[in-house]
Amino acid sequence: MYRPQIKVLDCTIRDGGLMNNWQFEDCFVKAIFDTCCNARIDYMEIGYKSSESAYSRDENGAWKFCDDADIIRVLGEDCADRGIKLSAMADIGRIEYDDIPPKERSVITLIRVACYVHQIDKAIALAEHCMDKGYEATINLMAVSRAMERDIDEALNDIAKCRVPVFYLVDSFGAMYCEQVERLAKKYVAALPGKTIGFHGHNNQQLAFANTIEAIIHNCNWVDGSMYGIGRGAGNCPLELLVSFLKNPKFDPRPIYDCVQHEMIPLREKIEWGYHVPYLITGVMNEHPRSAMKFMEAPKRGSFVEFYNKIADGTTLE
Amino acid sequence: MYRPQIKVLDCTIRDGGLMNNWQFEDCFVKAIFDTCCNARIDYMEIGYKSSESAYSRDENGAWKFCDDADIIRVLGEDCADRGIKLSAMADIGRIEYDDIPPKERSVITLIRVACYVHQIDKAIALAEHCMDKGYEATINLMAVSRAMERDIDEALNDIAKCRVPVFYLVDSFGAMYCEQVERLAKKYVAALPGKTIGFHGHNNQQLAFANTIEAIIHNCNWVDGSMYGIGRGAGNCPLELLVSFLKNPKFDPRPIYDCVQHEMIPLREKIEWGYHVPYLITGVMNEHPRSAMKFMEAPKRGSFVEFYNKIADGTTLE
Numbered sequence: 001m002y003r004p005q006i007k008v009l010d011c012t013i014r015d016g017g018l019m020n021n022w023q024f025e026d027c028f029v030k031a032i033f034d035t036c037c038n039a040r041i042d043y044m045e046i047g048y049k050s051s052e053s054a055y056s057r058d059e060n061g062a063w064k065f066c067d068d069a070d071i072i073r074v075l076g077e078d079c080a081d082r083g084i085k086l087s088a089m090a091d092i093g094r095i096e097y098d099d100i101p102p103k104e105r106s107v108i109t110l111i112r113v114a115c116y117v118h119q120i121d122k123a124i125a126l127a128e129h130c131m132d133k134g135y136e137a138t139i140n141l142m143a144v145s146r147a148m149e150r151d152i153d154e155a156l157n158d159i160a161k162c163r164v165p166v167f168y169l170v171d172s173f174g175a176m177y178c179e180q181v182e183r184l185a186k187k188y189v190a191a192l193p194g195k196t197i198g199f200h201g202h203n204n205q206q207l208a209f210a211n212t213i214e215a216i217i218h219n220c221n222w223v224d225g226s227m228y229g230i231g232r233g234a235g236n237c238p239l240e241l242l243v244s245f246l247k248n249p250k251f252d253p254r255p256i257y258d259c260v261q262h263e264m265i266p267l268r269e270k271i272e273w274g275y276h277v278p279y280l281i282t283g284v285m286n287e288h289p290r291s292a293m294k295f296m297e298a299p300k301r302g303s304f305v306e307f308y309n310k311i312a313d314g315t316t317l318e
Numbered sequence: 319m320y321r322p323q324i325k326v327l328d329c330t331i332r333d334g335g336l337m338n339n340w341q342f343e344d345c346f347v348k349a350i351f352d353t354c355c356n357a358r359i360d361y362m363e364i365g366y367k368s369s370e371s372a373y374s375r376d377e378n379g380a381w382k383f384c385d386d387a388d389i390i391r392v393l394g395e396d397c398a399d400r401g402i403k404l405s406a407m408a409d410i411g412r413i414e415y416d417d418i419p420p421k422e423r424s425v426i427t428l429i430r431v432a433c434y435v436h437q438i439d440k441a442i443a444l445a446e447h448c449m450d451k452g453y454e455a456t457i458n459l460m461a462v463s464r465a466m467e468r469d470i471d472e473a474l475n476d477i478a479k480c481r482v483p484v485f486y487l488v489d490s491f492g493a494m495y496c497e498q499v500e501r502l503a504k505k506y507v508a509a510l511p512g513k514t515i516g517f518h519g520h521n522n523q524q525l526a527f528a529n530t531i532e533a534i535i536h537n538c539n540w541v542d543g544s545m546y547g548i549g550r551g552a553g554n555c556p557l558e559l560l561v562s563f564l565k566n567p568k569f570d571p572r573p574i575y576d577c578v579q580h581e582m583i584p585l586r587e588k589i590e591w592g593y594h595v596p597y598l599i600t601g602v603m604n605e606h607p608r609s610a611m612k613f614m615e616a617p618k619r620g621s622f623v624e625f626y627n628k629i630a631d632g633t634t635l636e
Binding site: 177178179203205206207208209210211213214217238240241244245253254257258260261277280281284303304305308309 | 495525526531535556558562563571575576578595598622623626627
């Protein structure tokens, strides 16, 4: 028996865009959207809401900003009526309240506020501001694998008292094993009665899908995936695996298989996301993947063993 | 605190050879052996013991047969003194007792007998025969995800009464989620007091490593991995992930990272093992991967969706 509360969010464009500064072809973004609609995914996260003053349009594609004009131009006039809800992520410190239009002037339904543990008060304020403007909102607490327990407890205490209904467990560094996911999911569920817990994994150790299952077992009801696992570094939970696993008959994996074959495998020739030893190493070491991304992007790659030795020694690679 | 009972077996050549009929270059096999020695892996499975009368040397490389002369020629005269134990697998029905030399005439230490559930009596007889000749022995019950519970119970009852000390839980089709692994591992442990339980996974759903962790949590103490996950179809648990995870300080992951960089990534250009949608589909459907392998090997690949539809409809693809 499936759990009808489980919602699936596709983050292909938003998290995948971290690999190419959101410079996707319009037809690619439309294909992802159509795939999500046809597979009956609940939410599609189209990108970030960011201030134009903070980032340049020369360096970043449209999905760094998620203007409604761009969304409608690419996804179609009827994009709000296709049975899927559109989402955008907002990073604390990279957006002003005025950058967020009232809901009645936007096709976006959900704004997910991403923050580090020391930014939790700002995240709550921004998320509640979005709710006041008419949006659904979540808070996604990043990099929790490196946060101190005392700080997590205080954050959970603040979240429990706020109006934001959904709170995400995020394995930003792909550092968690199932036992860590179990422990944190139980902690979040216990600390936040009446709220929904989400899970967003990274695939540094080929555990993003397994950890998503673990999160579901421990009562996380919002889960993220991306087509063929595209995302920063080692990427995310592959949506085709997640939807093949979930038993809700409304989901159809076939459009996703088709999208992987005709959109993602060709794109993978140009952007090298996914499992690679440098991402394994930063994951095992509970490090941000930026040093591994730099390693992977170098015109001539160095030695895996030297990379490991530097990370293990704590030598800064940047 | 690590569990000293945990033994790691590398099956790079044995399971990887299912993708190329064991036609590896000698220097590649030697590199895998040296890597396993340097990483201080417990066992290396060099291939299959098979009857020369059952298979042709024209079609199959030396590691389909595992003659001692070939092993010593490629791994070196001192290969039995490098601190690692050599293993070979024997499939029921593809080997005669006389094909197995007495232990004192072989550098092989361990023979793993692979069987389906209806062959369990033959497997016990062969494994005990190997023990009588001086070898260590295990029985690896394949395709248990498609066996009937009554037959598994009877097999466990037979295993409990035999002299073979190690019995493997094998997810041949990459069909299991952590809950199936947990249930079967607990069942095997409970049914076989005094025996050691092993685990061998396949990566169709990117769960081979996660399921290996799950098996370890539930007291499986022998675990298999292969360099960069090479193996039939979607492959096995990547050894570099497994060794990075295990806490026993004797293991060193660095030789494995080096081997992945200089041996496995180049080989991957020639042999396309690993996660692919057709393997996902046979895994989810609990089917043998042969139809997916046929799909992958075709000069012009068909449609993932048509492949899914045929498998879902139960249409024979062969």
